[in-house]
Structures are given as structure tokens and as C-alpha cells.
Amino acid sequence: MIRHRLLAAFAVATASTLLVSGCGRAESPGQTGGAAAELSDGPATGTVTVWAQGTEGEALQDFVKPFEEANPDVQVEVTAVPWDSAQNKYQTAIAGGTTPDIGMLGSDWMPGFRSALTPVPESIDTSDVFPFALESTEFDGASYAVPWYVETRVIFYRTDLLKETGFDDFPTDWAGLKDLAKAYQDETGAEFGISLPSGGWNAFLSNLPFAWSNGAEVINEDQTEWTLDSPQMVESLSYLNSFFEEGLADKSPDTESGSASADLVSGDVPMFLSGPWDIPGLELAGGEGFEDKFGVATIPAGPDGTSTSFAAGSNLGVFKDAENPDAAWKLIQWLSQPDVQAQWFETVNDLPAQQAAWDDEALTADPRVAVFGEQLQSVKIAPTLVSWTQVSAAADTQIEQVFRGGKSVEDALAELQSTADSLGTGR
Numbered sequence: 001m002i003r004h005r006l007l008a009a010f011a012v013a014t015a016s017t018l019l020v021s022g023c024g025r026a027e028s029p030g031q032t033g034g035a036a037a038e039l040s041d042g043p044a045t046g047t048v049t050v051w052a053q054g055t056e057g058e059a060l061q062d063f064v065k066p067f068e069e070a071n072p073d074v075q076v077e078v079t080a081v082p083w084d085s086a087q088n089k090y091q092t093a094i095a096g097g098t099t100p101d102i103g104m105l106g107s108d109w110m111p112g113f114r115s116a117l118t119p120v121p122e123s124i125d126t127s128d129v130f131p132f133a134l135e136s137t138e139f140d141g142a143s144y145a146v147p148w149y150v151e152t153r154v155i156f157y158r159t160d161l162l163k164e165t166g167f168d169d170f171p172t173d174w175a176g177l178k179d180l181a182k183a184y185q186d187e188t189g190a191e192f193g194i195s196l197p198s199g200g201w202n203a204f205l206s207n208l209p210f211a212w213s214n215g216a217e218v219i220n221e222d223q224t225e226w227t228l229d230s231p232q233m234v235e236s237l238s239y240l241n242s243f244f245e246e247g248l249a250d251k252s253p254d255t256e257s258g259s260a261s262a263d264l265v266s267g268d269v270p271m272f273l274s275g276p277w278d279i280p281g282l283e284l285a286g287g288e289g290f291e292d293k294f295g296v297a298t299i300p301a302g303p304d305g306t307s308t309s310f311a312a313g314s315n316l317g318v319f320k321d322a323e324n325p326d327a328a329w330k331l332i333q334w335l336s337q338p339d340v341q342a343q344w345f346e347t348v349n350d351l352p353a354q355q356a357a358w359d360d361e362a363l364t365a366d367p368r369v370a371v372f373g374e375q376l377q378s379v380k381i382a383p384t385l386v387s388w389t390q391v392s393a394a395a396d397t398q399i400e401q402v403f404r405g406g407k408s409v410e411d412a413l414a415e416l417q418s419t420a421d422s423l424g425t426g427r
Contacts, residue, residue: 036119036142037325044070044327045091049100050078053086055348056104056314063347067334074327087112099319100330103147107136107312111386111426117144117317118325124333130192132311132381133353139384145317146332147276149341149350151275152208152375153299156282158270161188170297172307174210174239177300181248193248195260195272196240199400205382205392206273207399209309211236212380214302218391219383220424224389225392226420229413232304237402237409239302244403251404261285264294276372296371298378308353311379313353351376387426394419 040193044067053061057080064076079100081089087109088341093099094116107114110307120143121125123419126134133147157170165183167176181193194296197203216232219225221276229234250269253259261278263269265286298307303347316335318328334340341352351372363369398416401407 001135003342020092036121037329039329039333040326041119043070044074044330046073046324046327047075047077047103048324048327048331049082050102050104050331051075051100052078052104053081053083053314056350057081059348062125063333063344064335067331070334071327071330074331076331092106094319094321097321101322101324102332103317103319104148105315105317107133107147107315108382108384108388110136110139110145110315111384111388113317114139114144114319116319118188118320118322119144120146124336126336128338128355129336129353130311130355130376132376132379133313133315133368135314136313136381136384139318145315146324146336147353148314148316148335149344150311150313150353150376151351151415152309152364152372152379153273153275154296154309154371154375155194155299156264156272156274156278156294156296158184158188158264158267158293159295161270163265164188170295170300173300174214174302178239178243178248181243181271184249188267188270190270191268192250193269193271194243195253195263195269196243197258198244198253198403199396200255201396202355202392203403204395204399205310207237207240208380209273209299210240210302210309212310213299213305214239215305215314219385223383223425226425228391228395228420229410229417232302233413234322234409235304236302237399237413241322241402241409258285265290276351276369279366279368280349296368297325298371298375306378308378308380309375309377311376311381313351337372383425385426387423390423391416391420394423 050060057078057240061078068076071124073244090103090113124146126146129147130150133150134143137143137145137147161184165180165187167180167183171177171180184190184193197206211233214232214236216230216236217227220227246253251271260272261282262285264272264282282294286293299309301307316332336354338354338357341354341357342362344350345352346362358373395416399414402409402412
């Protein structure tokens with residue numbers, strides 16, 4: 001499922017990841033990838049090996065045929081790698097010097113893998129890539145991968161049932177969202193008004209859009225101090241907790257793949273947060289005509305903030321042990337072209353990292369895709385620190401104790417802040 005690629009991009013750091021990454025962002029460019037290579041003139045030649053995960057790994061081999069036709073002396077070999085074993089597979093290959101030429105790396109994997117990557121050649125133009133996506137690739141003044149696709153979260157909701165609630169439009173603030181959740185219950189017979197992550201893997205990360213939309217930050221600007229127990233963070237988690245306390249959201253929701261879509265289709269839970277992969281998924285689950293019964297909306301703004309969501313995605317990097325780095329970078333350059341990224345969106349529904357691709361009819365035809373584009377103008381990424389994955393896992397535990405166990409938000413965030421301070425930032 002396409003959903004798995006985003007979940008895996010937030011994987012918890014393992015000991016081997018720490019060994020690969022060293023001490024966070026403190027290494028110099030000379031200690032990591034060295035000087036950026038310059039691309040040769042002329043077409044690509046030789047064999048290029050690529051590892052890619054999930055749906056991307058399954059679709060890429062056929063997709064690159066035009067590149068091979070334009071470069072008749074090159075052969076691209078794509079290996080599809082399961083998301084759940086990808087990090088270990090990359091780590092083992094790095095340790096043994098047996099990496100592919102190109103790796104598809106989750107954006108928050110970059111702190112752990114950048115020391116095994118080569119810097120991006122200057123001739124590859126990334127000036128039109130979303131700035132937040134570039135940020136995930138940059139360390140000590142150099143970029144170590146090229147953003148391939150991006151992701152963000154918005155709210156999916158039943159538009160047909162919205163008419164029964166008395167709302168003319170989807171609300172843009174917290175108060176309105178809560179009122180709508182209650183109206184869905186009272187007026188349409190929904191069991192719960194909205195589905196929110198109450199615990200488990202990445203529950204904290206999945207709820208961060210509400211914190212960011214209230215002006216909260218998890219770390220200061222230069223990533224030297226954690227700021228997890230701020231008043232804005234307390235207010236945002238208290239707001240989310242009120243949905244569970246008031247029975248507007250299920251404390252123990254079904255977390256099986258497709259369950260949220262099924263509940264939206266049935267009307268049992270007519271709102272949930274997700275990414276662009278659920279547009280075709282819902283159309284398929286709902287059957288003919290259901291495409292007219294649901295829409296998407298940007299994250300409602302908190303009292304002290306503006307609509308801000310989470311962003312992630314995957315980057316393409318060339319390993320230092322690559323056997324054909326020149327052709328590898330030429331393939332990445334081809335995959336980065338706006339028209340190619342628009343075609344890739346039509347193939348697997350990945351949102352383009354190149355902003356110019358968003359003018360293509362493939363993306364403008366569906367107004368729901370435009371909402372994702374609007375949200376991508378106001379997003380934040382997870383901290384580009386190795387220790388973030390440990391902090392995020394500790395946060396998952398704390399908010400589960402709040403949402404399901406009745407622990408106070410203040411106590412949970414105080415303990416989380418203490419844990420984060422003890423883990424440090426890896427700088």
C-alpha cells in the first residue's frame with residue numbers, strides 16, 4: 001500500500017542507524033560525501049542500480065523506459081525493497097560496501113545516511129523544489145540528495161453529510177472543527193465525529209499539525225534545544241484530548257490498513273487526517289459516484305497560529321560506493337524534471353517536489369489535489385536530527401497515556417521534555 005511509504009519514513013532509529021550517522025549534524029562536508037561530482041557530457045551509459053520501496057519500487061522499472069530509450073547505452077535495474085526491511089538492508093549494504101548506485105531514502109532518514117552519500121552536483125537544478133524538502137537534504141552547507149516526491153496531511157471529510165450538519169463550508173479554526181465533529185454525530189448519526197491518532201507508532205507526529213497550527217515548536221530554530229513543554233504545545237494537546245474526553249473521537253480506533261477509509265465511506269467516522277494516496281483509495285472503496293461525496297481541507301488554525309501541517313517525502317541519493325555515479329545522477333536529473341514528475345504523479349499519486357510540476361493538468365484537474373498544494377505552502381518537517389526518532393517514540397508513549405489513560409497533559413509534556421533533554425540533539 002502507498003500508505004506504508006510515509007509510515008516507514010518515520011521509522012524509529014536503531015543502533016545501526018546511529019553507527020552510520022555518527023554524531024548528528026556535526027560532521028563537516030569532508031567527513032561525509034566530499035566534493036560534489038560534475039556530470040559528464042553526453043548521454044548516460046552503463047548499468048544503474050536503484051533500490052526503491054513500496055509502490056515506487058514496483059512502478060519505477062517500467063517508468064524509466066523513456067530514459068533508457070533516450071540513453072540507449074544505459075540499463076536501469078530497479079530492486080523493489082519492502083519498507084519494513086529497507087533501513088536494515090541499506091545499513092548492511094553500506095557496511096559491506098555493496099550499496100546500489102541510487103537509494104530512495106525517507107526524508108527523515110537523511111541524518112542517519114548522509115555520511116554514506118555523495119553531494120549533489122551543482123548542474124542538477126533544485127531551485128524550484130519546495131524549500132522544506134530541500135531542507136531535509138542539507139547538512140553543513142551541502143546537499144546530499146534530491147527530493148523526489150513530497151507528502152503532507154490534510155483532513156478528509158464527507159461533503160454530502162456536511163450539508164446535513166448545517167455547515168456551509170469546512171471550518172478553518174479549532175472551534176469550528178470541534179463543532180463540526182459534534183454536528184456529524186448529532187445530525188448524521190456518525191459514531192464518532194473524527195478519527196485522531198490516540199497512541200501507537202507516530203501518534204505524536206501525526207498530531208503535530210495541530211501543535212504547529214497553534215504556534216508550537218518541538219525544537220528551537222537552530223536545533224539546539226527541545227521546546228516540547230511550551231504553553232502552545234500544552235494547549236494543542238489539551239484541545240486534542242478534549243475530543244477523546246467528550247466522545248467525539250475513539251480512544252481505541254481500528255488501526256488496520258483501510259479502516260479509516262471504510263469508516264468514512266460508511267459515515268461512521270466522517271473525518272480523518274491523511275495524505276494524497278487516500279484519494280484513489282476512497283474512490284475505489286466507495287464505488288461509483290463516491291468521488292462526489294468527499295473532499296479535503298487544510299488543517300484548521302489554532303488560536304495562536306495559522307494552518308500548518310506536517311511534510312515529508314522521499315529523496316534520491318547516490319552512495320559513495322556507487323559503481324556508476326555519473327549515470328545515476330543523470331537518471332535523478334531526469335526524474336526531477338517537472339513534466340516527468342507530473343507523469344509520476346499520474347502513475348503512483350506521488351506529489352511532485354518540483355513546484356513547476358503543479359501547473360500540469362495532471363495535478364490541476366482534481367481540486368482536491370490543489371488543496372494539498374495549498375497546504376504545502378505552510379508545512380514543517382521533523383527535526384533533521386538522529387535523536388528525533390527516539391524523542392518521537394517517547395512522545396508516542398506519553399500522549400497515549402494522556403489520550404487513553406487520563407494522564408494530565410502538563411505532566412506528560414514535562415516528562416517528555418526531560419527525556420528529550422537527556423537524549424540531547426546529537427549536535
